[in-house]
Amino acid sequence: MSDCGKNLSTRRDILRAGAGVGTAMLGTVALPSLLRAQEAPIVIGHLVPLTGFLGTLGQYAINGFKLGVDQINASGGINGRQITVIAEDSINPETAATKAQRMIERDKVDVLVGEISSASALAISEVAARNKKLFIATGPRSDVLRADRCSRYMFCTDIPNAVMVNAVGTALKQDGMVEGKKFFTITSDYVFGHDLLKAAKAFFADNKADLVGEELVPTDATDFSANILKIRQANPDIVCLNLGGNQVTNFLKQYAEFGLAYPTVGFNLNTADAWAAGMGSFGGVWPTVWFDTIDTEGTKKFVADYKAAFNDQIPENHAWIEYITAKILEQSIKEVGGTDNEKLIDYLESEAKFDILKHRPAYFRKFDHQLVQEAYSFSVKDEGSYNSVYDMLQLGAAVPPDGEDLTTIYPADSGACKL
Amino acid sequence: MEIFFLFEQVVNGLVLAGYYLLIALGLSLIFSVGGIVNLAHGGFYALGAYLAVTLSPHLGFLPAVIASPILVALLGILFERFILRRFYREDPILSLLVTFGLAMVAEQAIRMIWGAAPLSQTMPSDLRGGVVLGPLLFSKYRLIMLGVVLALLTLIWLLLNRSSFGRVVRAGIQNPDMVAALGIRLQPYMTAVVMIGVGLAAVGGALFAPITTVHPAMGAEILTIAFIVVTIGGLGSFWGVVLAAILVGVVRSVTVQYLPAASEASMYILMFVVLLTRPRGLLGERMAKFEG
Numbered sequence: 001m002s003d004c005g006k007n008l009s010t011r012r013d014i015l016r017a018g019a020g021v022g023t024a025m026l027g028t029v030a031l032p033s034l035l036r037a038q039e040a041p042i043v044i045g046h047l048v049p050l051t052g053f054l055g056t057l058g059q060y061a062i063n064g065f066k067l068g069v070d071q072i073n074a075s076g077g078i079n080g081r082q083i084t085v086i087a088e089d090s091i092n093p094e095t096a097a098t099k100a101q102r103m104i105e106r107d108k109v110d111v112l113v114g115e116i117s118s119a120s121a122l123a124i125s126e127v128a129a130r131n132k133k134l135f136i137a138t139g140p141r142s143d144v145l146r147a148d149r150c151s152r153y154m155f156c157t158d159i160p161n162a163v164m165v166n167a168v169g170t171a172l173k174q175d176g177m178v179e180g181k182k183f184f185t186i187t188s189d190y191v192f193g194h195d196l197l198k199a200a201k202a203f204f205a206d207n208k209a210d211l212v213g214e215e216l217v218p219t220d221a222t223d224f225s226a227n228i229l230k231i232r233q234a235n236p237d238i239v240c241l242n243l244g245g246n247q248v249t250n251f252l253k254q255y256a257e258f259g260l261a262y263p264t265v266g267f268n269l270n271t272a273d274a275w276a277a278g279m280g281s282f283g284g285v286w287p288t289v290w291f292d293t294i295d296t297e298g299t300k301k302f303v304a305d306y307k308a309a310f311n312d313q314i315p316e317n318h319a320w321i322e323y324i325t326a327k328i329l330e331q332s333i334k335e336v337g338g339t340d341n342e343k344l345i346d347y348l349e350s351e352a353k354f355d356i357l358k359h360r361p362a363y364f365r366k367f368d369h370q371l372v373q374e375a376y377s378f379s380v381k382d383e384g385s386y387n388s389v390y391d392m393l394q395l396g397a398a399v400p401p402d403g404e405d406l407t408t409i410y411p412a413d414s415g416a417c418k419l
Numbered sequence: 420m421e422i423f424f425l426f427e428q429v430v431n432g433l434v435l436a437g438y439y440l441l442i443a444l445g446l447s448l449i450f451s452v453g454g455i456v457n458l459a460h461g462g463f464y465a466l467g468a469y470l471a472v473t474l475s476p477h478l479g480f481l482p483a484v485i486a487s488p489i490l491v492a493l494l495g496i497l498f499e500r501f502i503l504r505r506f507y508r509e510d511p512i513l514s515l516l517v518t519f520g521l522a523m524v525a526e527q528a529i530r531m532i533w534g535a536a537p538l539s540q541t542m543p544s545d546l547r548g549g550v551v552l553g554p555l556l557f558s559k560y561r562l563i564m565l566g567v568v569l570a571l572l573t574l575i576w577l578l579l580n581r582s583s584f585g586r587v588v589r590a591g592i593q594n595p596d597m598v599a600a601l602g603i604r605l606q607p608y609m610t611a612v613v614m615i616g617v618g619l620a621a622v623g624g625a626l627f628a629p630i631t632t633v634h635p636a637m638g639a640e641i642l643t644i645a646f647i648v649v650t651i652g653g654l655g656s657f658w659g660v661v662l663a664a665i666l667v668g669v670v671r672s673v674t675v676q677y678l679p680a681a682s683e684a685s686m687y688i689l690m691f692v693v694l695l696t697r698p699r700g701l702l703g704e705r706m707a708k709f710e711g
Contacts, residue, residue, distance in 0.1 A: 056537050056632075216679055226672040226676065229428060229431055254631075257548075276539050
């Protein structure tokens with residue numbers, strides 16, 4: 001009995017081996033690559049929240065990563081090795097850390113990928129650093145992950161809060177909606193929100209705007225009626241939202257319900273939350289890292305592939321970021337010739353260029369491991385000029401504009417990140 | 420000015436209470452008649468929202484909001500007939516487990532049918548907007564909702580206290596064996612009560628769909644609050660639930676005014692204080708089944 005247990009250590013191993021061989025046989029015909037596919041698969045541990053206020057974004061993330069990995073496996077894997085993904089719901093920071101540890105110890109994952117919550121990402125990053133395991137953080141936006149809480153083993157593909165604020169701020173300044181205006185902020189009460197509020201306050205101070213009220217709301221709050229009454233009491237010029245996940249949706253729907261006239265702007269938005277808010281619920285200017293109408297061949301192909309794979313659904317930015325992360329890993333592992341984490345980190349730090357389906361290629365900065373790329377702002381079209389929520393948002397120009405260095409919208413090296 | 424703001428929040432809390440009441444009242448009804456703590460109650464709330472969203476493009480907003488709870492109530496017949504009925508006289512732990520499992524099945528079923536991405540539901544534009552009364556602002560939609568809740572509350576109270584149906588149900592709560600001895604079958608009454616209970620949850624879902632995120636886990640989200648309300652009020656007590664819903668709504672609204680970051684914690688603290696002083700809730704009675 002015990003011998004049997006040693007040979008096939010866990011049920012997961014059997015499944016993984018089976019899945020690897022199975023997909024290899026389906027995907028490839030040539031004999032040499034079939035032989036190479038017998039090599040151990042590359043195992044990626046994937047953690048994103050599938051429950052809680054970020055849960056709906058997590059499903060897009062799972063789909064996006066799956067699409068990327070399926071395409072890689074169908075084309076023969078990376079250097080002949082298939083990819084196996086072990087995906088789990090990260091739930092909260094404590095569970096995320098426990099699961100990351102278990103993936104490293106028991107499942108022997110080669111790389112950790114994922115996360116949307118900044119708090120959970122910090123927890124995973126600590127586990128990754130202790131075990132010297134590469135962790136590509138796909139969704140968290142807190143600036144601290146790129147500053148005092150950065151790590152040699154963590155790379156961030158999403159744009160940080162400071163860039164979100166810059167993207168929207170630039171558009172707001174053009175409309176004369178900053179200087180001398182009274183802002184009221186509603187902020188998510190966890191590390192991401194605090195961090196975003198800090199970036200927003202810096203922006204207000206630099207641009208002579210007034211902050212007449214600031215409100216922290218717990219992440220499990222779903223009713224904002226009392227907060228909306230407080231906004232009316234403060235009588236601001238602009239309401240500024242530093243919320244995350246479905247909080248944005250809930251707030252916008254209820255804000256429309258009360259019919260307050262103060263315009264809203266947001267320093268954070270994921271398009272799925274905007275779609276869920278429905279037509280006629282909101283306006284204003286918002287930042288985004290990617291949008292499905294970006295006019296590049298890569299984005300067009302990705303949107304078509306995603307719709308074909310997932311029931312004609314339109315991908316949102318978390319699907320895109322997971323997809324390009326899979327492709328970044330593919331390129332890196334190919335170049336390095338394996339999954340040796342230290343070599344991979346050296347390669348990523350070499351500022352190698354990656355095609356991320358936008359106009360300009362992106363690269364990781366050596367000093368804070370941030371993927372430097374274009375950002376965008378978008379606005380909501382006038383009510384009645386569109387027929388579906390997927391048609392409701394109008395993508396603005398890329399920031400920084402063509403010809404300007406990409407790093408201009410990113411915070412300069414403050415020395416806070418010590419790798 | 421400060422006193423106006425406080426008053427405004429208190430009134431807003433009352434409106435909020437109506438919303439909590441829809442979910443908590445059904446939970447409490449099913450408990451008092453069958454002795455079952457229905458952990459799947461949130462699933463019916465979510466289903467009510469999803470059906471309303473799905474039906475409104477075909478039927479229009481208002482017909483969809485009416486049709487959805489009726490469909491869910493019909494589903495409640497199956498729920499009572501094939502699941503709940505087996506557990507009325509069993510150890511409460513069994514019904515807890517089975518309804519807990521069912522809650523997960525319901526959430527996953529919604530994911531499979533409608534997908535994980537949230538759906539959008541927009542209210543008709545003439546229901547949108549605020550009503551300004553002097554310095555006070557109310558949401559027009561929530562005022563209408565409060566009216567619906569009050570009407571339903573009155574109907575249910577009349578049904579339970581002024582009809583022959585209610586007499587049998589109340590007798591069944593107190594002494595089911597005696598009711599049986601008198602030659603009355605309690606089963607159809609149980610079915611009706613479960614239909615009303617899950618139907619109320621679905622009314623909540625259908626009415627709230629335009630002002631909250633319609634996503635698969637919305638049932639789990641609301642269940643916690645519903646339980647807090649029922650626990651504070653006292654399991655099985657009609658007026659206890661009403662009182663508790665008002666308390667939770669008002670406390671939450673007032674906390675947002677003065678200590679916004681503590682707004683979600685406030686109801687847990689309220690429950691803590693109530694349970695310390697009255698372990699069975701504000702108006703709860705001794706429950707032989709649970710207290711041995």
